[in-house]
Amino acid sequence: GAGVSQSPRYKVAKRGQDVALRCDPISGHVSLFWYQQALGQGPEFLTYFQNEAQLDKSGLPSDRFFAERPEGSVSTLKIQRTQQEDSAVYLCASSPPWLYGYTFGSGTRLTVV
Amino acid sequence: EDKVVQSPLSLVVHEGDTVTLNCSYEVTNFRSLLWYKQEKKAPTFLFMLTSSGIEKKSGRLSSILDKKELFSILNITATQTGDSAVYLCASDPNTGTASKLTFGTGTRLQVTL
Numbered sequence: 001g002a003g004v005s006q007s008p009r010y011k012v013a014k015r016g017q018d019v020a021l022r023c024d025p026i027s028g029h030v031s032l033f034w035y036q037q038a039l040g041q042g043p044e045f046l047t048y049f050q051n052e053a054q055l056d057k058s059g060l061p062s063d064r065f066f067a068e069r070p071e072g073s074v075s076t077l078k079i080q081r082t083q084q085e086d087s088a089v090y091l092c093a094s095s096p097p098w099l100y101g102y103t104f105g106s107g108t109r110l111t112v113v
Numbered sequence: 114e115d116k117v118v119q120s121p122l123s124l125v126v127h128e129g130d131t132v133t134l135n136c137s138y139e140v141t142n143f144r145s146l147l148w149y150k151q152e153k154k155a156p157t158f159l160f161m162l163t164s165s166g167i168e169k170k171s172g173r174l175s176s177i178l179d180k181k182e183l184f185s186i187l188n189i190t191a192t193q194t195g196d197s198a199v200y201l202c203a204s205d206p207n208t209g210t211a212s213k214l215t216f217g218t219g220t221r222l223q224v225t226l
Contacts, residue, residue, distance in 0.1 A: 004155075033213065042117075042201055042216030043156070056213060089154055102147075102214075107154040 004105035013082045021077045021108045025094030035091040082112045115140040119217035134220045136202035137184040151199040192224045
């Protein structure tokens with residue numbers, strides 16, 4: 001597609017519920033990143049894929065967070081047993097092999113109540 | 114721990130004013146500094162700065178990097194209401210191709226009539 005597409009745009013989850021956030025990167029972009037942006041803060045790195053390989057997951061805050069990109073295209077970020085502190089905008093970005101083309105999606109705003 | 118600090122945190126100016134946004138960084142590895150504009154959710158790319166002292170310019174926006182003093186500034190001249198946004202800067206480590214970014218908290222700019 002023309003840009004990075006994320007769905008859903010908004011998600012309200014009850015505490016303890018599992019959620020799955022989807023990212024559809026720009027066609028041909030091998031690199032895919034997930035960031036978490038809390039209110040009033042800058043985005044914070046969560047995890048990085050090159051094709052289907054998850055090369056860095058050092059930013060995932062707990063083992064409740066899991067990301068996958070099984071076919072090297074669409075990626076899903078899953079959060080199990082959501083907590084209130086998980087409320088944030090989750091941004092996905094994709095990039096061709098050089099960083100100059102780093103493009104963000106519009107994000108998913110997750111609210112845990 | 115890598116750190117990127119932006120100032121001021123927020124700024125209100127009148128249309129036509131010139132503004133300067135600041136970004137300082139303390140990072141282990143540095144390849145480039147990036148500026149993004151975030152109006153709603155998706156940060157959009159403005160500049161990538163790699164070399165000291167070379168101004169990058171795009172219309173009314175310009176930016177420069179000082180690698181000795183570890184800071185960058187973003188200037189906006191003749192501001193317009195459409196410039197109202199959060200401006201983020203981020204450091205890119207020297208780890209090869211696409212890599213994770215460390216963001217500052219952003220400067221929220223509001224341009225009033």
